[in-house]
Amino acid sequence: MxxxxxxxxxTKSTDDIMADAGQSHLIQSSLINNIEKLNIHASNMPLTWxxxxxxxKIYMRANNFEKESESRKVAILLACIGSEALEIxxxxxxxxxxxxxxxxxxxxxxxxxxxxNISMERHKLFNRKQGxxxxxxxxxxxxxxxxxxxxxxxxxxxxxxxxxxWNLNSSNNYIREKLLTNDPKTFxxxxxxxxxxxxxxQQAKVLQGEQSTTSQSFVGKGRxxxxxxxxxxxxxxxxxxxxxxxxxxxLEGVKIxxxxxxxxxxxxxxxxxxxxxxxxxxxxxxxxFNKEKSVICKEEVRYLGHxxxxxxxxVDESKVKAICDIPTPSNVNELQRFLGMVxxxxxxxxxxxKKTSCLRSLLSKNTKWSWSHEHNTxxxxxxxxxxxxxxxxxxxxxxxxTLSVDSSKDAMGAVICHNSQxxxxxxxxxxxxxxxxxxxxxxxLAILFGCTKFHQYIYGRQTLVETDHKPxxxxxxxxxxxxxxxxxxxxLRLQPYDLKVSYKPGKYLYIADTLSRAALSEQSLxxxxxxxxxxxxxxxxxxxxxxxxxxxxxxxxxxxxxxxKIIIYCQNGWPEHKRCVSPSVKPYFDFKHQIYVxxxxxxxxxxxxxxxxxRNYLLNLIHEGxxxxxxxIRLAKGTIYWHNINKDIEKFVSQCHTCxxxxxxxxxxxxxxxxxxxxxxxxxxxxxFEINNLKYLIVVDYFSKYxxxxxxxxSNSSSVITHLKSIFARHGIPHIAISDNGPPxxxxxxxxxxxEWQIKHITSxxxxxxxxxxxxxxxxxxxxxxxxxxxxxxxxxLAILQYRNTPxxxxxxxxxxxxxxxxxxxxxxxxxxxxxxxxDYKKMKQHIDxxxxxxxxxxxxxxxxxxxxxxxxxVYFKKQPHNTYNAWIPGIISKVGPEPRSYIISSPExxxxxxxxxxxxxxxxxxxxxxSKPSVxxxxxxxxxxxxxxxxxxxxxxxxxxxxxxxxxxxFN
Numbered sequence: 017m018x019x020x021x022x023x024x025x026x027t028k029s030t031d032d033i034m035a036d037a038g039q040s041h042l043i044q045s046s047l048i049n050n051i052e053k054l055n056i057h058a059s060n061m062p063l064t065w066x067x068x069x070x071x072x073k074i075y076m077r078a079n080n081f082e083k084e085s086e087s088r089k090v091a092i093l094l095a096c097i098g099s100e101a102l103e104i105x106x107x108x109x110x111x112x113x114x115x116x117x118x119x120x121x122x123x124x125x126x127x128x129x130x131x132x133n134i135s136m137e138r139h140k141l142f143n144r145k146q147g148x149x150x151x152x153x154x155x156x157x158x159x160x161x162x163x164x165x166x167x168x169x170x171x172x173x174x175x176x177x178x179x180x181x182w183n184l185n186s187s188n189n190y191i192r193e194k195l196l197t198n199d200p201k202t203f204x205x206x207x208x209x210x211x212x213x214x215x216x217x218q219q220a221k222v223l224q225g226e227q228s229t230t231s232q233s234f235v236g237k238g239r240x241x242x243x244x245x246x247x248x249x250x251x252x253x254x255x256x257x258x259x260x261x262x263x264x265x266x267l268e269g270v271k272i273x274x275x276x277x278x279x280x281x282x283x284x285x286x287x288x289x290x291x292x293x294x295x296x297x298x299x300x301x302x303x304x305f306n307k308e309k310s311v312i313c314k315e316e317v318r319y320l321g322h323x324x325x326x327x328x329x330x331v332d333e334s335k336v337k338a339i340c341d342i343p344t345p346s347n348v349n350e351l352q353r354f355l356g357m358v359x360x361x362x363x364x365x366x367x368x369x370k371k372t373s374c375l376r377s378l379l380s381k382n383t384k385w386s387w388s389h390e391h392n393t394x395x396x397x398x399x400x401x402x403x404x405x406x407x408x409x410x411x412x413x414x415x416x417x418t419l420s421v422d423s424s425k426d427a428m429g430a431v432i433c434h435n436s437q438x439x440x441x442x443x444x445x446x447x448x449x450x451x452x453x454x455x456x457x458x459x460x461l462a463i464l465f466g467c468t469k470f471h472q473y474i475y476g477r478q479t480l481v482e483t484d485h486k487p488x489x490x491x492x493x494x495x496x497x498x499x500x501x502x503x504x505x506x507x508l509r510l511q512p513y514d515l516k517v518s519y520k521p522g523k524y525l526y527i528a529d530t531l532s533r534a535a536l537s538e539q540s541l542x543x544x545x546x547x548x549x550x551x552x553x554x555x556x557x558x559x560x561x562x563x564x565x566x567x568x569x570x571x572x573x574x575x576x577x578x579x580x581k582i583i584i585y586c587q588n589g590w591p592e593h594k595r596c597v598s599p600s601v602k603p604y605f606d607f608k609h610q611i612y613v614x615x616x617x618x619x620x621x622x623x624x625x626x627x628x629x630x631r632n633y634l635l636n637l638i639h640e641g642x643x644x645x646x647x648x649i650r651l652a653k654g655t656i657y658w659h660n661i662n663k664d665i666e667k668f669v670s671q672c673h674t675c676x677x678x679x680x681x682x683x684x685x686x687x688x689x690x691x692x693x694x695x696x697x698x699x700x701x702x703x704x705f706e707i708n709n710l711k712y713l714i715v716v717d718y719f720s721k722y723x724x725x726x727x728x729x730x731s732n733s734s735s736v737i738t739h740l741k742s743i744f745a746r747h748g749i750p751h752i753a754i755s756d757n758g759p760p761x762x763x764x765x766x767x768x769x770x771x772e773w774q775i776k777h778i779t780s781x782x783x784x785x786x787x788x789x790x791x792x793x794x795x796x797x798x799x800x801x802x803x804x805x806x807x808x809x810x811x812x813x814l815a816i817l818q819y820r821n822t823p824x825x826x827x828x829x830x831x832x833x834x835x836x837x838x839x840x841x842x843x844x845x846x847x848x849x850x851x852x853x854x855x856d857y858k859k860m861k862q863h864i865d866x867x868x869x870x871x872x873x874x875x876x877x878x879x880x881x882x883x884x885x886x887x888x889x890x891v892y893f894k895k896q897p898h899n900t901y902n903a904w905i906p907g908i909i910s911k912v913g914p915e916p917r918s919y920i921i922s923s924p925e926x927x928x929x930x931x932x933x934x935x936x937x938x939x940x941x942x943x944x945x946x947x948s949k950p951s952v953x954x955x956x957x958x959x960x961x962x963x964x965x966x967x968x969x970x971x972x973x974x975x976x977x978x979x980x981x982x983x984x985x986x987x988f989n
Contacts, residue, residue, distance in 0.1 A: 069121065101124075104127060354398075456491070631664065699753075712726065722833070
């Protein structure tokens, strides 16, 4: 009885499942159908349930159902699981309204996933072997999934690593050997290494012709297939060694180690037979041997750090020759250096303090230096100790290897170690050519020396290189093209090695530092000298300089105060700190590693550093083509150099009189809008224009934009004044009238008229029509109207009337803003619309201000403010700014203003008024030479661009049919 309500309640709740699922979002039937219903009769029910649960979570995340309420998520689960699984849900005897989504999911999981048999799962794991055609990735994924049910917990990674290597198939035996040799720390490391080797094996098949022609790489055009082992493979040396073993291991009397082949035999006849077999095999597989490195028919050979002979195997003396040949100390500093190296190896020497007591007595401050037989005996005994086991350890390919190098003024040293325990030593004195290298070149040469000397130990594996020269660390990280050419030649020799360079202070680099200061007679890497000599000859021979000029550069470099010190620093080494460098040389300290000296010529990379005495000569050569500042800087870059060369080029070009004379026009300045009053005919603009050989006068009100047009019989001042009086009689006398500086507005007659009628007359700068922009824009509009009327044979006065009566963007027409009423046209209109109405001046002001701001914003985007000029300042200005190719001529500012950006300039040709836009003020005005003025009175010359036009009458002026004045070209004068 107690279960009946529960069952009924559950049964009722299932009817509400779909309703609950669609409370906020309707479940798309197409989406639900994408989730396959749970098949409760599947043979592998655990896997079927896992797939269903995963698909359900993906579906809920894709539809953003994860943030929904618990009841809604439960409803979605039951809606997706299928009707057969609902019967299982009823057996849980739970309330659909109270159970959470995760709890319900867990109940289903407990039902469908039986208890795991750990013993059985472990049995599966340990007996899971890789199939013959199965790849590494698939095999690894399967054993990882099986291990999840084995209950290994923290031991899972280690057990997986071992099972993975044990159960590899027979074709991957070499991978198993590599894993057992390298002993990866984690399962992931084992998997990464195995995948890499598997990939390399597939790529290496190209060498055997086994790779399918369909295995191709796609490039920009066509397809590309490797026919050899691809470059840049980290394990290339192992692949090469494997191939060499396959090719030669079946031959008798042959041993292979990477690229070294050892041929041995009990007698010469057998030896020659073995040698013949090797050469024959090499010819068959197209392998070539280096003749210079080959040693044939010897009774004793050095191989893998040992000496092989008839007497047996012994240690190669060259490994310790650098220590054995260290000269006897001659002072306290040399003895301290030797004992520092011995103390560094102290952990490997028993009773070290007793074995160095006699030598340490010489280090006392109060002891006079005296080298005796006892000192010499102890000194030789210590050298013998540090060159034998246990100080000198055996090479172990499974241990990390460190190469410590150092270079001094005269020699370089290198030591190869396992965990700070030496394997072998090497040192060599520098050749006279190498002694002149810069310090960074010497340090890089020491690394090359160490790699070459210990090639058999480090080739094909990553090696940690310790150096006390910090710039080497950053240099090794740069691409080859970004390295000075001299260093590139050494870096190219280091490319076969996998080096990781780290910085270690010299005071901790005991052994290499000691070896580098023991100048031995042995000299090495002479081939580097030859390469650098060729580079030097190439630089000198390719310099496009005459022998006389080259000799002059050498002589001036030696005499130059700065370059002479740089030459000494390059030869003897630069100081460690910048503060120790001469002040005049400090600017060159930051890139000292790029500086080198060839035949007393100082180079920065491939650029010659020019002596101070020759810089003006080079500046003239650079600017010989009168190119701009940036072009001259680019021309000099990579060829010549000195400190602040860019600033010197900029100053030189900016003072060039020729360039200043023919420079481009100045850029536009920001817009200055005209002041206005909310008053009609307070400020007007005046100008003349011509169309169809008829001359017109136009007067435009700056507030209302109302135009007045008058046809002129003549363009002289009398005719213009008559029409101005007529217009001003209708609209009233304005306070301000703006016009250009041409005739007749520059006549005395018109000036007297303006003065009598109490009008302030403002003229714009010559050739700067933008100052009276409203009139220029109105002329263009009126001209278009008149042209169309003449073409269409319409009455132009009706067209002008319609223009005056058309509302502008502010909502009022020019007539309304001028007269507060509309004008009657031929368009029907009621009388009430013709009555005067007051204008909303507040609205008008807001519109005008907004329009001005918007106009200024767009106009000023490509403008630049020019600095104001002062009286007496030397400048360049254009006599005819409208002519783009007209030269700039020198002058002096004689008067400023009164209009903004307007200046009066005095020159030998007279006085000119120009806008700031047509004036150039150079950075170095003292370089401008202004010729003396002619003996004329400046006040007799008009302030316009052409003095001959000031007193000319209108009958002497000719106009083109487009309204432009016809002037005689200056070149005909």
